[in-house]
Amino acid sequence: MDNCLFCKIIRGEIPSKKVYEDEYCYAFEDIAPVAPTHILFVPKEHLSGACEISSENSAVVGKIYEAIAKVAKQKGLDGGWRVVANNGADAGQTVFHLHFHLLGGRPLGVMCDNI
Ligand code: AMP
Numbered sequence: 001m002d003n004c005l006f007c008k009i010i011r012g013e014i015p016s017k018k019v020y021e022d023e024y025c026y027a028f029e030d031i032a033p034v035a036p037t038h039i040l041f042v043p044k045e046h047l048s049g050a051c052e053i054s055s056e057n058s059a060v061v062g063k064i065y066e067a068i069a070k071v072a073k074q075k076g077l078d079g080g081w082r083v084v085a086n087n088g089a090d091a092g093q094t095v096f097h098l099h100f101h102l103l104g105g106r107p108l109g110v111m112c113d114n115i
């Protein structure tokens with residue numbers, strides 16, 4: 001996608017701090033981390049969000065989770081970690097290229113405490 005921030009990062013047109021890459025996904029440090037480890041995992045194929053996951057493309061999600069587990073081990077997040085995928089404006093999605101936040105390195109508290 002020409003005008004997508006994360007597609008531009010994948011193509012190297014916008015700088016990023018790369019953490020991991022394979023044929024399916026690219027991972028880089030979040031520019032505004034909310035935890036000591038805050039890494040974004042994005043599929044190389046442009047999907048606008050989790051809402052576009054289908055039987056045709058869902059294999060990439062498994063590949064991304066494999067990468068997440070590998071990186072979490074490498075980063076020593078043995079006390080625990082969390083994966084978040086915001087989908088849509090109400091969930092706080094601001095970049096409309098599917099991405100998974102890997103968060104760890106501190107106690108993360110209860111999730112969704114305002115539901
Ligand atoms: P979300 O709110 O779930 O769409 O997450 C988008 C994330 O992208 C936020 O955590 C931002 O801090 C992060 N972000 C935005 N621009 C960049 C960038 N140029 N490099 C790295 N992370 C970014």
Ligand code: ZN
Pocket residue numbers: 001004005006007008046047096097
């Ligand atoms: Zn994109």
